[in-house]
Amino acid sequence: MLKLYGGTRSRAAIVAWYLEELGVPYEFVRLDMAAGAHRQPDYLAINPMGKVPAVVDDGVVVWESGAILLYLADKHGQLPATPGERARVYQWILFSNSTLIQALAQPGEKRDQELGKLLPPLQQILSDQDYIMGATLTVADVALASILGFAAQMFNLDLTAYPAIAAYLQRCQARSSWQKVMTGN
Numbered sequence: 022m023l024k025l026y027g028g029t030r031s032r033a034a035i036v037a038w039y040l041e042e043l044g045v046p047y048e049f050v051r052l053d054m055a056a057g058a059h060r061q062p063d064y065l066a067i068n069p070m071g072k073v074p075a076v077v078d079d080g081v082v083v084w085e086s087g088a089i090l091l092y093l094a095d096k097h098g099q100l101p102a103t104p105g106e107r108a109r110v111y112q113w114i115l116f117s118n119s120t121l122i123q124a125l126a127q128p129g130e131k132r133d134q135e136l137g138k139l140l141p142p143l144q145q146i147l148s149d150q151d152y153i154m155g156a157t158l159t160v161a162d163v164a165l166a167s168i169l170g171f172a173a174q175m176f177n178l179d180l181t182a183y184p185a186i187a188a189y190l191q192r193c194q195a196r197s198s199w200q201k202v203m204t205g206n
């Protein structure tokens with residue numbers, strides 16, 4: 022069975038959410054990160070960077086949440102048929118895990134400035150469709166909504182000016198798979 026390595030309240034939740042969406046069984050290996058379990062040789066043999074999440078699946082080892090999501094989507098036949106459509110999925114996962122996270126990591130006013138550039142186009146796109154690729158949830162939403170959700174929680178991100186983004190986040194968070202992983206229900 023696939024093993025998912027993570028910690029309490031870590032980005033492993035992103036991968037767990039997608040595994041639940043896919044209906045793929047997995048064992049969650051909770052590392053005691055406060056005690057430094059992610060820096061011990063047995064875990065560094067899986068991810069030499071000492072970060073979670075990582076997965077071990079039939080002898081395949083993958084780390085970096087975005088790479089794991091894409092691996093799972095690919096393995097389970099969830100990537101679009103054409104290179105152009107697949108590129109849109111890569112684009113949104115990389116946007117979420119690099120551009121959006123980098124903006125969120127800026128200190129105070131600079132964060133607001135950067136988000137002021139990124140959130141209006143996102144609001145525009147989500148005004149016309151329920152999910153980031155169109156009418157149905159894809160792996161791209163798992164990355165994007167997870168980061169938006171973390172931002173809302175950690176930085177008290179105020180989405181009042183972006184009602185379509187707020188509705189999108191609510192739509193994703195209402196899914197039973199999200200509820201199961203993030204709230205333990």
Ligand SMILES: N[C@@H](CCC(=O)N[C@@H](CS)C(=O)NCC(=O)O)C(=O)O
Nearest residue numbers: 031032071072073074084085086087
């Ligand atoms: N870009 C990586 C980030 C991984 C990351 O920073 N994970 C945190 C937990 S959410 C971690 O392992 N921190 C432990 C440390 O840095 O020592 C991903 O998305 O997988």
